[in-house]
Amino acid sequence: MIPAPFDYVRPGELEDALKILSEREGDAKILSGGYSLLPLMKLRLAQPALLVDLRDITGLDAIVETDDDLRIGAKATHRRIHENETIARYPLLHDVSGGIGDPQVRNWGTIGGSVAHADPASDWPAALLAANARIVCRGQNGERIVEARDFFLDTFTTAIEPTEILTEIRFWRRPRGQGGAYTKLERRVGDFATAGVAAIIRLGDGGSIGFAGIGVTGVSDSPFAATDAEAALAGQRPSDDVFRAAGEAAAGMSRPVSDIRGPVDYKRAMVAELTVRSLRKAVERALAYS
Ligand SMILES: Cc1cc2nc3c(=O)[nH]c(=O)nc-3n(C[C@H](O)[C@H](O)[C@H](O)COP(=O)(O)OP(=O)(O)OC[C@H]3O[C@@H](n4cnc5c(N)ncnc54)[C@H](O)[C@@H]3O)c2cc1C
Structure with a gap:
């Protein structure tokens, strides 16, 4: 499909872009890489009257x-x-x-x-x-x-x-004794995640978990922090049993829908498994950076 008609500007300064956004509130959209916005415009799911391209604004990619x-x-x-x-x-x-x-x-x-x-x-x-x-x-x-x-x-x-x-x-900034990992399940290489789990582990004195952060995508209305999983990890010594408990907690917080990527139970099981895999890798990397 062809997008609805729109105007296009390419300001050279951030302040100019902000001024345009204020003047055209609700009717202008920022264009960055265009890899999400332009497909939506072609389907006419987004119809901004004005695109404000950030391309010429320097200093925003450091x-x-x-x-x-x-x-x-x-x-x-x-x-x-x-x-x-x-x-x-x-x-x-x-x-x-x-x-x-x-x-x-x-x-x-x-x-x-x-x-x-x-x-x-x-x-x-x-x-x-x-x-x-x-x-x-x-x-x-x-x-x-x-x-x-x-x-x-x-x-x-x-x-x-x-x-x-x-x-x-x-x-x-990454401190010593901290590691992270992201594990994603996709139907084919290049697809969006059926489910994805990001984990960060910081090991405290004596090797127990001082900080755990878990973020989950693909299995809810919006990506979310799996706070129940984080609570299951805090203060524990890393082990597969602890990781499994965290995986079950993350799966419990997921709200997937059944679609061509799989049914609800499958997606929850995948969240549990991806959590375990991300945690194993995060701990390995934390130990390697101690
Ligand atoms: C075939 C394909 C496969 C993809 N696979 C994946 C994938 O596996 N995982 C994944 O995470 N993503 C995937 N994407 C999405 C891709 O990562 C997009 O590039 C990204 O989501 C949007 O970045 P963009 O720079 O292209 O933003 P744009 O498309 O330019 O903008 C997206 C939205 O953000 C707004 N916006 C952009 N920049 C700013 C800013 N600085 N301030 C305020 N608003 C802003 C725009 O107004 C627009 O509403 C895929 C896209 C395609 C086309």
Whole structure:
């Protein structure tokens, strides 16, 4: 299908883009990689009157480690993140960025677009939730920082305002003794997740679990933090029995629907299994970085 008619602008400055969004509130949409928005426009499921392309705005794709954070600019593509030297020390983010779609999608799609779009089966939100990441939303009056756990509100619905631009994702800098992993089940290579589980484990003194973060995608109206699984892990010594208990807890919080990817019970069983696999890998990686 052909999209409905729309206007197109390519401002060179972030401030100009924000001004346009304010003036055209409700009727303009940001264009980043276009790999989610343009298909929707072609199906006429989205019909913005104006596209505000971020392409010419510089400084929105940096990947920087500070004393406290790892900051990833909204325009960083999945591929750029995957190939970045710093990200090689963040195995969860490395796993996620390498498993999205196919090479073409990874060349164009951006982390900011993915997070703002909030597809219930998208991969980045699971990682952001597991990692307790923070999302920087910039408006004409300044910047606000939203916790990932307050950001994903519902299917394709987030806490960002239509007059704001997502500029950056902030992850906590990886401490020694912490590891992460993302495991995804897809029908065919390149598909969205039937289910996906992101895990972060930080080992405390004596080898018990000091922090556990679990984010789940594909099996609910919106990606979610599996807080029951996190509670089952906290303070425990890592073992397959503990991981299985966490997997059951994550499956219990899932609300999958039956579709061509499988029935409800199958999807819940997959969440349990993917949780165990992600946890095993996260602990291995935590031990290797102690
Ligand atoms: C064939 C195919 C396979 C795919 N497979 C996967 C997959 O396996 N896993 C996965 O997670 N994703 C997958 N995707 C989605 C892909 O990762 C998209 O690139 C991503 O979801 C959106 O990023 P984008 O930069 O293309 O955003 P766009 O399509 O440009 O924008 C998406 C939405 O976010 C808004 N937006 C974009 N940037 C900003 C910003 N900075 N601030 C505020 N709002 C913004 C736009 O207005 C729009 O509403 C797939 C897509 C395709 C076409």
